[in-house]
Amino acid sequence: MSKLIWPRTLVTDRLGITYPLIQAPMAGAAANPELVTAVANAGGLGSLGAGYLSPDALRASIRAIRAQTKRPFAVNLFAPESPTSDPAAIARMAARLRPYRAAVGLPPDVPAPQSYAEDFADQIAVVLDEGVPIFSFVFGIPPRDMLERFKERGVTLIGTATTVREAQQLADADVDLIVAQGSEAGGHRATFLGPAESALIGTIALVPQIVDRVSVPVIAAGGIMDGRGVVAALALGAAGVQMGTAFLTRAESGAPAAQKEAILRGGDDSTTLIRGISGKWARGIPNQLSQALATPADDILPYPIQHALTREIRRAASQQGRQEYLALWSGQAGHLAGTAGAAQLIAEVDQQVRALLASAAMD
Ligand SMILES: Cc1cc2nc3c(=O)[nH]c(=O)nc-3n(C[C@H](O)[C@H](O)[C@H](O)COP(=O)(O)O)c2cc1C
Secondary structure: OOOEEEEOOOOHHHHHHHHHHHHOOOOOOOOHHHHHHHHHOOEEEEEEOOOOHHHHHHHHHHHHHHHHOOOOOEEEEOOOEEEEEOOHHHHHHHHHHHHHHHHOOOOOOOOOOOOOOOOOOHHHHHHHHHOOEEEEEOOOOHHHHHHHHHOOOOOOEEEEOOHHHHHHHHHHOOEEEEEEEEEOOEEEEEOOOHHHOOOOHHHHHHHHHHHHHOOEEEEEEOOOOOOHHHHHHHHHOOOEEEHHHHHOOOOOOOOHHHHHHHHHHOOOOOOOEEEOOOOEEEEEOOOOOHHHHHHHHHHHOOOOOOHHHHHHHHHHHHHHHHHHHOEEEEOOOOHOOOOHHHHHHHHHHHHHHHHHHHHHHHO
């Protein structure tokens, strides 16, 4: 550890940032242009969580970021999944959602969507067209020809793994950096090979195993909230960290106030893995909606269909400040989060890391 010359690592060199601190992309309201630019201007890597954005909204967000910072930033998208579900199963779930729709003042029936998720190729076209410097992705590996187009333009690629095998596939796909997402992590499990339930490896176990098996720099994610977590991740061989929950509660984050409150009020045992809200396992704080949809498990539709069906309820709940019908995604250490601005978090982490490394060097 004494060899570390904080804050310089392979991640800072590769991404052109000051601190090896990445604000996790958080699709939805949290990782908005305000948060991304606050992090970028403070020397970290801000990541726009763009998985749910239409191509027009994505373009507007990228331009909003560019208007507020000259620093590098990342855009994150979801590798596409195209599950099918039979109309009867969809109708059954829609019927089950009626009481929750009524509770937030929505008409009983879910409007039939034109599609369950944004078109990935259209989103990619915007990212390429806007000259975004860093592209990160999750839930799989985009087709090789798409990745080639990023490579040709010199875009840095960041993939996400929850197992050694996934990290090896990402390395084979020639990504530049790999996020190792431990099971403490808030939000959706990034698992794309095998069931997510078999890929719940804690950050402290996962990071060194991935570091040993790939030559690509590794970024640790999951449960990292302050300088202690950052030093631990670096000691495990990571070249940087990605922090989600720690940024979610910050002043610039667009996450619903009710979600920020739930995280800040929670404790070490507040979160669990939830599938009923989106159809994909995710870590969050359970509430009435997640508990009501948890069983029977067979009724839960695959992502993104389930996610699209519950969307209006979550949106209305956010506007009404109703915690019981939101997706309360949070990592396992949410209680360590704070409310000051993102730049203050980065400055605090920098001070904490320096103090920890100095004390380690003296002992
Ligand atoms: C609200 C929320 C939304 C998230 N959305 C995304 C996303 O869109 N893309 C992604 O790659 N990771 C997403 N993640 C996962 C983060 O990248 C990261 O793995 C996680 O936040 C790390 O754990 P922590 O929350 O304990 O810091 C999300 C996490 C949260 C809390």
